[in-house]
Amino acid sequence: MRTRWRARHILAHQDGGHALLRDGEVVWQDDTVIYVGPRYEGEVDRERDLGDSLVMPGLIDLDALTDIDHLVLDSWAGPERGPGLQWSAEYFARRRHDVFTPRERSTVREYALAQLALHGITTFMPIASEVHSRWAEPYDELVDMARTASRIGLRGYLGPAYRSGVNVVLPDGTRDVAFDEEEGRAGLRDAVRFLDHLAGLGDPLLTGVLLPCRIETLTEELLGDTARIARERGVLVRLHALQGLVERAIIQRRHDGMTPLELLDKHGLLAPNLLIPHTVTLDRHPSVHGEDRGDLALLARTGVSVIHCPQTSLRYGEMLHSFRAYREAGVNLCLGTDSFPPDLIRGMDVGVHLAKIAEGRSDAAPAEHYVEAATLGGARALGRDDLGRIAPGAQADLVAFSLDDIRDGVLDDPVRTFLLNGTARQATDSVVAGRPVLVDGALPGIDLPELARRAQELFQKMRAAYSERDTERRATEALFPPTFPALRAPRRHPAPVKDVRT
The missing domain is CATH 2.30.40.10 (Urease, subunit C, domain 1)
Known part of the structure; x- marks a missing residue:
C-alpha cells in the first residue's frame, strides 16, 4: 500500500x-x-x-502520562496540605487494595493513551502515579496496556513500574521512604516476565523496557539487579532520579553521603541504555552547589539520556540549569510530558522561555533545539535511527x-x-x-465523549481516596479546597407591590 x-x-x-x-x-x-x-x-x-x-515527525514522549492526572490536585498547594499528598506512614502499615479495580484501571489507561494520540504523540514510554495503587504496577495491568496501545496503534516502550519502598509522610510532616523489599523483588520478577511476554507477541510497535520507580524507593539490591538484567537482556532502563532536594537528602542520609548520581554510578547504571527523567538537581543547581563540578560531563561521557519535562518542572517550581548547558556538554536531551495535558508543543514553548530565565539571555534555547529533542533526541535515546525524522528509509511515523x-x-x-x-x-x-x-x-473506534464521562467518574473516586492516605485523615474538602468559595444563594425578597393607578 x-x-x-x-x-x-x-x-x-x-x-x-x-x-x-x-x-x-x-x-x-x-x-x-x-x-x-x-x-x-x-x-x-x-x-x-x-x-x-x-x-x-511523530512526537516522542518518553515520560508519557498513562494515568488520570494528579498534578491538578498536588501542584498548587502549600505545605499545610502535606508534601505532595503522599502516603502517611500509618497508611503504609495497613495498605490493602488499589483505589481502582482492574477494569477501572483499564479505562484509565485507554483514556490516557487516547489523550497521547490526540496530542500528536506517536511513540511513548509510560509513567503513572503509584499513590493510588496498593504498591506499584502489576504484570496484568501492563498486559492490558499493551493491548490498548496496539488497538489504538501507538508505538510503546512498556514495562510495569516496580519499587522496594514508597515515599511517606511522617507524623511530624517530614518525608522518608518505607521499605518492603519483597515487594521490590516481586516487581522485578513481573518486569522480567513482561519482557518475555512482549517478546512472545512479536509486535514491532511494542518493546519491553525496565521502568523502576524513583531512585530513593529502590534498595541497592534492586538497583544492582536492574542494571544486571538490562545488560543481559539488552533493554533500556528509565529511572526517575535527580529530580528534587528531598530525594537528594534521603539518598545521602541512607547511603553514607552518596549523591544520587554517585549511587547510579556505583551500580553500573550510568550507560547509554539509561534514561533519566527530570535530572534537575545536578551540582550546577542553585540549591546544590550552584556551579558545574563535573556532573554534566559524567552524564555525557556515559551516554545517558535526559528526559526533560519542562511544563511539569515549571508547575512544581523547578527548571533545568540549563538546557543550553546540557546540550553543549554533549548530553542527549529528549522530552516528556509527565502530566496533563500531554502537549509537547506547549512543553517546548515553556522550555524555550524557562531557558531564557535560567541563562539570562534570549537565545538560550532556540525553538529548533527543542523540536530536535522531541524527535531526534527521543530517537537517539531509544537507539532508533529510523524514528524522529521524515526521510526515505525512516519509519512512517508522522503527525x-x-x-x-x-x-x-x-x-x-x-x-x-x-x-x-x-x-x-x-x-x-x-x-x-x-x-x-x-x-x-478523531480516533476511529473510540467513543471519546463516553470515555471522557467515565474518566471524570474515576477521577472523583481517586480524589476521594486521598483522605484515606492522609496523615490526619482529613476530608476531601479540606485537602482540595476550591479556588473561590461557593456563591451563597441570594436572600428571598417579597415580590414588589404592583403600582395600580387609576
Whole structure:
C-alpha cells in the first residue's frame, strides 16, 4: 500500500538534521517512507491533501502520562496540605487494595493513551502515579496496556513500574521512604516476565523496557539487579532520579553521603541504555552547589539520556540549569510530558522561555533545539535511527498540525510560530508505521465523549481516596479546597407591590 500526504509545510530531514520543505509531499509504502520532496511522480493507492498544515515527525514522549492526572490536585498547594499528598506512614502499615479495580484501571489507561494520540504523540514510554495503587504496577495491568496501545496503534516502550519502598509522610510532616523489599523483588520478577511476554507477541510497535520507580524507593539490591538484567537482556532502563532536594537528602542520609548520581554510578547504571527523567538537581543547581563540578560531563561521557519535562518542572517550581548547558556538554536531551495535558508543543514553548530565565539571555534555547529533542533526541535515546525524522528509509511515523486558524495569528517561520502561538490540540492526523491513528482529529473506534464521562467518574473516586492516605485523615474538602468559595444563594425578597393607578 502506497500513501501520499501533501501539505504546505513539511519538516523533512537532510544532512543529519531537520529541514523545512514548502508545498511538499511525503510518500510511504507499507511502514516506510520512500519519498520526501516537492512532487512525487509515481502512482499511489491513497492520498490526503492536508492543506495549510505543518507535518512533523511523530512526537516522542518518553515520560508519557498513562494515568488520570494528579498534578491538578498536588501542584498548587502549600505545605499545610502535606508534601505532595503522599502516603502517611500509618497508611503504609495497613495498605490493602488499589483505589481502582482492574477494569477501572483499564479505562484509565485507554483514556490516557487516547489523550497521547490526540496530542500528536506517536511513540511513548509510560509513567503513572503509584499513590493510588496498593504498591506499584502489576504484570496484568501492563498486559492490558499493551493491548490498548496496539488497538489504538501507538508505538510503546512498556514495562510495569516496580519499587522496594514508597515515599511517606511522617507524623511530624517530614518525608522518608518505607521499605518492603519483597515487594521490590516481586516487581522485578513481573518486569522480567513482561519482557518475555512482549517478546512472545512479536509486535514491532511494542518493546519491553525496565521502568523502576524513583531512585530513593529502590534498595541497592534492586538497583544492582536492574542494571544486571538490562545488560543481559539488552533493554533500556528509565529511572526517575535527580529530580528534587528531598530525594537528594534521603539518598545521602541512607547511603553514607552518596549523591544520587554517585549511587547510579556505583551500580553500573550510568550507560547509554539509561534514561533519566527530570535530572534537575545536578551540582550546577542553585540549591546544590550552584556551579558545574563535573556532573554534566559524567552524564555525557556515559551516554545517558535526559528526559526533560519542562511544563511539569515549571508547575512544581523547578527548571533545568540549563538546557543550553546540557546540550553543549554533549548530553542527549529528549522530552516528556509527565502530566496533563500531554502537549509537547506547549512543553517546548515553556522550555524555550524557562531557558531564557535560567541563562539570562534570549537565545538560550532556540525553538529548533527543542523540536530536535522531541524527535531526534527521543530517537537517539531509544537507539532508533529510523524514528524522529521524515526521510526515505525512516519509519512512517508522522503527525500533521493544522495552521489555518485565525486565532494562531500571522505566520512567520512555521515551526517557531507554531511553538509560540499553537498547541498540540491542533493535531488533525497521524500515522504510526504507516497506519492511521488520528484521522481528522478523531480516533476511529473510540467513543471519546463516553470515555471522557467515565474518566471524570474515576477521577472523583481517586480524589476521594486521598483522605484515606492522609496523615490526619482529613476530608476531601479540606485537602482540595476550591479556588473561590461557593456563591451563597441570594436572600428571598417579597415580590414588589404592583403600582395600580387609576
